[in-house]
Amino acid sequence: MNNFPKTPKDLLRLVFSKKMLLKYNMVVLFGAVVYTILSFRIYTFKFLIDPLADKDVNGFYFGLGFLIFVVGFGYFLEFLERRIRVKLSVEFASIMRKFNFKHIIRYPYDFFASNLSGKIISDMRNLDYLEMWYKRVNSQKIVILELLIILGITFYTNAYVGLSFIVFSFLLYFLFKNQTSKIKHLSVINNTTGSTFKGRMFDYLGNISLVRLFNIYKEEDRNLEKYHETYKKASISLYIQKHKFNLYGSFLLLFLELLVTFYMIHLIKLNLVTIGDFSVIVMYMNMFNSRFLRFVRYEAEVRDLQGGIESALSRLFVELHNYDPAFSEGVPLNSNIRVENLCLTLSNKPIFNNLNLVIKEGEKVGLVGLSGAGKTTLVETLMRLHSIDSGMVFVGEKDITKIKLAELLDTFGIVDQNTLLYNDSIEYNLTLGRKFTDKQINNALKKSYLLDFVKDQPKGLKTIVGERGVRLSGGQKQRLGIARAILFDAPILILDEATASLDSKSEEVIQSSIENLIKNKTVIAIAHRLSTLDIMDRILVMKNGEIVEDGSQKELLNKKGAYYELYTNQNDKFY
Numbered sequence: 001m002n003n004f005p006k007t008p009k010d011l012l013r014l015v016f017s018k019k020m021l022l023k024y025n026m027v028v029l030f031g032a033v034v035y036t037i038l039s040f041r042i043y044t045f046k047f048l049i050d051p052l053a054d055k056d057v058n059g060f061y062f063g064l065g066f067l068i069f070v071v072g073f074g075y076f077l078e079f080l081e082r083r084i085r086v087k088l089s090v091e092f093a094s095i096m097r098k099f100n101f102k103h104i105i106r107y108p109y110d111f112f113a114s115n116l117s118g119k120i121i122s123d124m125r126n127l128d129y130l131e132m133w134y135k136r137v138n139s140q141k142i143v144i145l146e147l148l149i150i151l152g153i154t155f156y157t158n159a160y161v162g163l164s165f166i167v168f169s170f171l172l173y174f175l176f177k178n179q180t181s182k183i184k185h186l187s188v189i190n191n192t193t194g195s196t197f198k199g200r201m202f203d204y205l206g207n208i209s210l211v212r213l214f215n216i217y218k219e220e221d222r223n224l225e226k227y228h229e230t231y232k233k234a235s236i237s238l239y240i241q242k243h244k245f246n247l248y249g250s251f252l253l254l255f256l257e258l259l260v261t262f263y264m265i266h267l268i269k270l271n272l273v274t275i276g277d278f279s280v281i282v283m284y285m286n287m288f289n290s291r292f293l294r295f296v297r298y299e300a301e302v303r304d305l306q307g308g309i310e311s312a313l314s315r316l317f318v319e320l321h322n323y324d325p326a327f328s329e330g331v332p333l334n335s336n337i338r339v340e341n342l343c344l345t346l347s348n349k350p351i352f353n354n355l356n357l358v359i360k361e362g363e364k365v366g367l368v369g370l371s372g373a374g375k376t377t378l379v380e381t382l383m384r385l386h387s388i389d390s391g392m393v394f395v396g397e398k399d400i401t402k403i404k405l406a407e408l409l410d411t412f413g414i415v416d417q418n419t420l421l422y423n424d425s426i427e428y429n430l431t432l433g434r435k436f437t438d439k440q441i442n443n444a445l446k447k448s449y450l451l452d453f454v455k456d457q458p459k460g461l462k463t464i465v466g467e468r469g470v471r472l473s474g475g476q477k478q479r480l481g482i483a484r485a486i487l488f489d490a491p492i493l494i495l496d497e498a499t500a501s502l503d504s505k506s507e508e509v510i511q512s513s514i515e516n517l518i519k520n521k522t523v524i525a526i527a528h529r530l531s532t533l534d535i536m537d538r539i540l541v542m543k544n545g546e547i548v549e550d551g552s553q554k555e556l557l558n559k560k561g562a563y564y565e566l567y568t569n570q571n572d573k574f575y
């Protein structure tokens, strides 16, 4: 795919409908009309000052009326325009944020596995600045329009002064061009280092328990400080460059002011311009200067925002595999699993080479093998967490690459050693926000032997479990995971080391709750503890990414092969 958005403009086209952009541009156009009217307000002073110099009272009152009308009408329109624009800006920003969430959160798993989440958040935040960028770009257009009008009026009033303004504008433009690209360059560096620093900081926070347990605050501080130092340096360079840019602008404009004032005084002496012309030109020069400085400031901001957005885009929109197909071939029809000639390489390391496997609906299969044999990776591949090199994987008769991930994952329920928990109530962690009846929840709690525990809690189901469930014991966490799986009732269950690291009493309770869970389900149970495999119909033994044995526990024990070896070794170790 080569059509990744690379610039803020590309992103604009990707995120916003044509209609929305048209609406935005209409408002900008309206703004242009308003500011054109307002630009003329200074010229109307001429109708006030010249009659005054001629002592023409009627002319003066006419001029005053005209001035009040232009200014009043102009400001009323400006008020209206601001109101519409602010409302539209908020709508615009909200569409961008929603896009961020809906689009990036649904990226394939690989992306999140290989990026620090803090970095992703920081980059997403940079994309939020698209609205600001667009606003500034459009404000710049209006400022340019105002500058053109000022040049026109000045030219009309006095051709020489107008000409000097024009020459000056070109000169300034070329002087600034080089400076603005420097700003953009420094902004890219600032954003890249900032995003890395923020990523590290989130990682630090996410692992705060680890930091506390091993008392590695100092080490972490030092680590973070290093990233912070680079970020700080980049920020300072950017700040200095922007400051230099603004300073240049002010200095050059001051020069223009002096030049024009002296020239005008000279012209007045020669009686070539009226006092009204003089006042108008001086006022327009002021306006020209303020607009030019505004343009310069906006230019610096636009370049800065552009750099930030482009650097975030380069990290957020990258070639990824494993996307959902555009059209789904429907949901899995049953829970049959079929793997044909599966080849998978991860980080250049071959994991599976021509792996074949069939698991029938309702079968309960134990998956065993030494650490690193590929058990977890196999299960992850069934759930399309990895993009395979070749071969086919079917779940419920559907090629898993031809259906949407959400449909595929609804077929799977998982209970693993490490129940993932939100820092929220027991209830929320059970239902994860999906709707279930009280009866369903009670049933799940009963089958996982958690009912008494929940009743003993001061706030029952509403009790907060703490960060990653710190207020629960290991066994309780695991049973909560089991209760959740019972509630979600997916037809295929994956149990990854569900009974590891528990005392025998707890293990018994967990074992019973698992038995409740797996009734009428297709099950793949990964286990090191072979005693938990008694209830499985079939056992697969994996070795270096291959299935080396496949049969019932009894058959495999009689065979005295790889499984027998694991079993006897383990009995020595554990019992």
Ligand SMILES: Nc1ncnc2c1ncn2[C@@H]1O[C@H](COP(=O)(O)OP(=O)(O)OP(=O)(O)O)[C@@H](O)[C@H]1O
Binding pocket: 346, 347, 349, 351, 369, 370, 371, 372, 373, 374, 375, 376, 377, 378
């Ligand atoms: N993302 C990855 N990139 C590179 N190699 C990987 C990746 N994920 C897993 N592996 C490698 O694949 C092999 C199989 O890992 P896997 O986690 O499937 O083993 P396992 O059988 O589940 O082991 P354990 O019993 O310890 O959980 C290992 O050698 C591992 O280093």
Ligand SMILES: [Mg+2]
Binding pocket: 375, 376, 377
């Ligand atoms: Mg594993």
